[in-house]
Amino acid sequence: MNFLIYFINNVLSQPIFILGLVVIIGMLAEHKPDSKILPSTLKAIIGFTMINVGGQTLGTALLPLQQLIAHIFHMTAPASADIGATQVASLADVGTDMAIIFACGFIINLLLARFTPLKFVHLSPHVSFFFAGLIAALLKFGTGLNFPTRIVVGSILLGLYMTLSCAYVNLLIKPVRGAQGFTLAHSSSSGLLVASILGELFGNKDHDLEDMKLPVKLNFLRDMTVALTLVMMLLFFILGLIAGPSFTMAKVAGGKDIVVFAITKGVEFGMWITVILAGVRMMLAEIIPAFHGIAKRLIPNAKPGLDIPLLFPQYPTSVIVGFLMSLTTGIIGMLLLAAFHYPIIVFPALIPTFFTGAATAIFGDAHGGRRGALLGSGANGFILIFGQAFLLPLVGTYAPIMRILSETDYCVYGPLLGGLLKILHLN
Known part of the structure; x- marks a missing residue:
């Protein structure tokens, strides 16, 4: 058992190994020569790593905004400067359950893809890993089930989530540009459903957000990297100004002048967006052709579920608007909870706000x-x-x-599952 836990935590929980294995298996199924398998595998892994590391670091770059927003509204932001330390502490009580549920849930996803009409393979292990932790925590702290029962129930729930979320997003993704050959395996799936429904009911496809006309002199804003960099510079500067230059310099900017701080943070953000976009191009060029071998020979008609940044290049304006709109309504929601004296301080989680805000704007725009x-x-x-x-x-x-x-699916399916467990009284 100790070896199994070690293997899951140190090998299977690393997305690059699962992704690399998929590429190798797919290319072997296509009878590709060894001279092509190794380069393609490495390129896919490097591309994914660029997306993953870029996304994590980009998210971390947003964290100073929490301090500024908290100071502006006289609130205390959660201590989240060290994500790694927070992760280790959070897994102390659920780590074993989480690791086994993660591995077994992936196996169930593969079995469902092979033997049912739901031909979707969830290839965002970093997403399913933390969702496994959510399920493990709900079962451990919300029920009296013993360890083996928690593992069985949790694995089934995770396998179903991985498969079904890819399946219904596959129905929603049809009008989305640049999404040919894959569906999304991302924990914004419930938000994508809501955004698509709202778009269909109240939107107008003739007025595409990406087709907004700009003066000739501002055409450079159509470049996603440039536009996001400038938007982030302005956001850091304006919030720093509202929070107070002295507070920003002393508590957030490490002594930097507020203008210098805003410029450097914006450039940092733009740099990581550039890394993500380069990783997108590299990974797609390898994973889609390799997955054809799996779809033809091992899991007939299978479709890979991939991460949301793959859609960013086609929707640069939606990415910006989605983040700002989700941040705005998140702050409004925070203030409403405070006004009604909600017993727990809740603050917008900026990493999920960026990625799920971008995703829901993309699907809302497409529909x-x-x-x-x-x-x-x-x-x-x-x-x-x-x-x-x-x-x-x-x-x-x-x-x-x-x-x-806590991205959208955590915030939707987590409370629903937790409420169901309370109703069932599984003590």
């Missing part, structure tokens, strides 16, 4: 144009803040990492 993007990402911000408020009391010592990484 309902500008109005759909605004409605979808706006609804997402409210879901994130109110869902987190309901989730945190249910997950015990897993709560600190959920304050940082």
Whole structure:
């Protein structure tokens, strides 16, 4: 058992190994020569690492905004400067359950893809790993089930989530540009559903957010890296100004002048976006052709579920608008909870706000144009803040990492599962 836990925690929990294995298996199934298998595997792994590390570091670059927003509204932001330390502390009580549920859930996903009509393979292990932790925490702190029962129930729940979320996103992704050959395996799936419905009901596809006309002199803003860099510079500067230059310099900027601080943070953000986009191109060029071998020979008609940054290059404006809209409604939700004296301090988690805000704006735009993007990402911000408020009391010592990484599915399915477990009285 100790070896199994070690293997899961140190090998299977590393997404590059699972992704690399998929590429190798797919290319072997296609009878590709050894001289092509190794380069393609390495390129896919490097591309994924660029996306993953870029996303994590980009998210970390947003964390100073929490301090500024908290100071502006006289609140205390969660201590989240060291994500690694928070993760280790959060896994102390659920780590074993989480690791085994993660591994067994992936196996169930593969079996469902092979033997049912739901031909979707969830290839975002970093997403399913933390969702396994959420399920483990809900079962451990919300029930009296013993260890083997928790593992069986948790594995089934994770396998179903991995398969079904890819399946319904596959239905929603059809009008999304640049999404041919894959579906999404991302914990914003419930938000994508809401955004797509709102877009269909109240939007207008004829008014695409990405088709907004700009003066000739501002055409450079169509470059995603440039636009995001400038937006982040302005956001850091304006919030730093509102929070107070002296506070920003002393408590957030490490003594830097507020203008210098805003420029450096914006450039840092833009740099990591560039890394992500380069990783997207590299990974897609290898993973999609390799997966054809799996789809033809091992899991007939299978479709890979991949991460949300793959869609960013096609929707640069939606990425910016989605983040800002979700952040705005998240702050409104935070203030509403404070006004009603909610017993737990809830603060917008900025990493999920960026990625799920971007995702919901993309799907809202694809289904309902500008109005759909605004409605979808706006609804997402409210879901994130109110869902987190309901989730945190249910997950015990897993709560600190959920304050940082609680994306839309955690905030929707977490409280629903927790409420169901209470109703069932599984003591």
